[in-house]
Amino acid sequence: xxxxxxxxxxxxxxxxxxxxxxxxxxxxxxxxxxxxxxxxxxxxxxxxxxxxxxxxxxxxxxxxxxxxxxxxxxxxxxxxxxxxxxxxxxxxxxxxxxxxxxxxxxxxxxxxxxxxxxxxxxxxxxxxxxxxxxxxxxxxxxxxxxxxxxxxxxxxxxxxxxxxxxxxxxxxxxxxxxxxxxxxxxxxxxxxxxxxxxxxxxxxxxxxxxxxxxxxxxxxxxxxxxxxxxxxxxxxxxxxxxxxxxxxxxxxxxxxxxxxxxxxxxxxxxxxxxxxxxxxxxxxxxxxxxxxxxxxxxxxxxxxxxxx
Amino acid sequence: xxxxxxxxxxxxxxxxxxxxxxxxxxxxxxxxxxxxxxxxxxxxxxxxxxxxxxxxxxxxxxxxxxxxxxxxxxxxxxxxxxxxxxxxxxxxxxxxxxxxxxxxxxxxxxxxxxxxxxxxxxxxxxxxxxxxxxxxxxxxxxxxxxxxxxxxxxxxxxxxxxxxxxxxxxxxxxxxxxxxxxxxxxxxxxxxxxxxxxxxxxxxxxxxxxxxxxxxxxxxxxxxxxxxxxxxxxxxxxxxxxxxx
Numbered sequence: 069x070x071x072x073x074x075x076x077x078x079x080x081x082x083x084x085x086x087x088x089x090x091x092x093x094x095x096x097x098x099x100x101x102x103x104x105x106x107x108x109x110x111x112x113x114x115x116x117x118x119x120x121x122x123x124x125x126x127x128x129x130x131x132x133x134x135x136x137x138x139x140x141x142x143x144x145x146x147x148x149x150x151x152x153x154x155x156x157x158x159x160x161x162x163x164x165x166x167x168x169x170x171x172x173x174x175x176x177x178x179x180x181x182x183x184x185x186x187x188x189x190x191x192x193x194x195x196x197x198x199x200x201x202x203x204x205x206x207x208x209x210x211x212x213x214x215x216x217x218x219x220x221x222x223x224x225x226x227x228x229x230x231x232x233x234x235x236x237x238x239x240x241x242x243x244x245x246x247x248x249x250x251x252x253x254x255x256x257x258x259x260x261x262x263x264x265x266x267x268x269x270x271x272x273x274x275x276x277x278x279x280x281x282x283x284x285x286x287x288x289x290x291x292x293x294x295x296x297x298x299x300x301x302x303x304x305x306x307x308x309x310x311x312x313x314x315x316x317x318x319x320x321x322x323x324x325x326x327x328x329x330x331x332x333x334x335x336x337x338x339x340x341x342x343x344x345x346x347x348x349x350x351x352x353x354x355x356x357x358x359x360x361x362x363x364x365x366x367x368x369x370x371x372x373x374x375x376x
Numbered sequence: 377x378x379x380x381x382x383x384x385x386x387x388x389x390x391x392x393x394x395x396x397x398x399x400x401x402x403x404x405x406x407x408x409x410x411x412x413x414x415x416x417x418x419x420x421x422x423x424x425x426x427x428x429x430x431x432x433x434x435x436x437x438x439x440x441x442x443x444x445x446x447x448x449x450x451x452x453x454x455x456x457x458x459x460x461x462x463x464x465x466x467x468x469x470x471x472x473x474x475x476x477x478x479x480x481x482x483x484x485x486x487x488x489x490x491x492x493x494x495x496x497x498x499x500x501x502x503x504x505x506x507x508x509x510x511x512x513x514x515x516x517x518x519x520x521x522x523x524x525x526x527x528x529x530x531x532x533x534x535x536x537x538x539x540x541x542x543x544x545x546x547x548x549x550x551x552x553x554x555x556x557x558x559x560x561x562x563x564x565x566x567x568x569x570x571x572x573x574x575x576x577x578x579x580x581x582x583x584x585x586x587x588x589x590x591x592x593x594x595x596x597x598x599x600x601x602x603x604x605x606x607x608x609x610x611x612x613x614x615x616x617x618x619x620x621x
Contacts, residue, residue, distance in 0.1 A: 243468065244463060244469040245468065245469055245470050245471040245472070247426075247463065248461070248463060248469035249471070250455075251424065251426060251461040251463075252455060252456035252460075252486070252529075253454070253456045253457065253486065254486060255452065262471070262474070262482065263471045263474075266473045266474075267471065267472065267473055
């Protein structure tokens, strides 16, 4: 091998993502496919999402790639439409939980004292309940629907964000730039909004991507128990629940929606792991290898990421 | 600019700073020197009401405002806008996620000042910084540039007095000289008052008019900088001078 070839190989190795990054890119590609396919469901679904008494429980074939269910609906079509519901639930739950949890967390972390004590004790009370049990209780009290699922899961999810962001914000609150902002006469709400919040978000973003899969699984569990989405709404958990009795005779009815849940949850988790590795150089992830400081600027960038 | 009488800063029963008299007039530079833990930084922070857990007695007037009795809103108006604090670690004092220009613009608007490109550029040029640095993030500038940016911020806000807490201790020797040069020039050109906290007697001798020497929270010696540093009367001041390399 010539020197030029060795150098070219070195450049190629540096350019190609390392294994953890490749996993994250793979996960991101999967999510893009799921999201785009779900959005385009009305246009790309092979059949209308309607019962067809002439096509009951057909096995996978060229006409119906994933087969048909017990009322003759195409399973692939249902999965495409079901992605809309499941992804909506994931986004809505995480948005509500993150906004409520992070707001309370940064206020608790920055203010400290009795404000932190009150917020964190309320958080502890919510954390003391088993999450699924609390979700079930709320879902039973409220009318079963997609919105109920969002509310029930969000009610058990936000305390984790409060706890996470409170600890990060407490650390940020002691940083020099927060002192400097106080010295400049910046009022506390603005300090929280402009300095504490933006610099506390990185671990929250990682947690959000890790949690997306968990939310989809919890929503699927609630739907599976009959407390979430209701017929004729397509939702992956509901599809599994409705097909469970057919598993031994018509496996495709339950297997493909189950796989959709598995693949999406897996993809979100892989993205979360990739983000964590990329943003935390101490985790030994890909970024650590590639961002070996070659200049003061690179070193500063690394340290800033740690600070964030 | 600054008038202090019988200042006592206490944490619980422990007195961490006891300063009978401290005056800083327009265009004047007063330095507080002493070893680590002597109470000099606490004294500085207490002048802007930035020691919330401490019990403070005595009289503190900064830019005509009684700091101890002023409502928080009045105090916030003074901080930064009329009395600016320059901190020891320049880069740590800048929010890592915000560009320098955004930081300066926000500070100007917070204090009701006009935030035009021209005003910000002039402030940067006053401290010998390229206005193009306003587009950079804190980690993209050097320690000396970050420290001069902190001074530029004070200039842009029209500060009358700068309280500097070890402003050069985190910088290397050549950058220290740049920062000291900027401070000295601003004093001469704009009549800025300067209260400097430092353990660096060499720095103090080049810039300060008067000096207070603190040990264990107590002022052990004070007077004209040239006299105190040339003929110290207190053994502790002599110790500090003898420790100079």
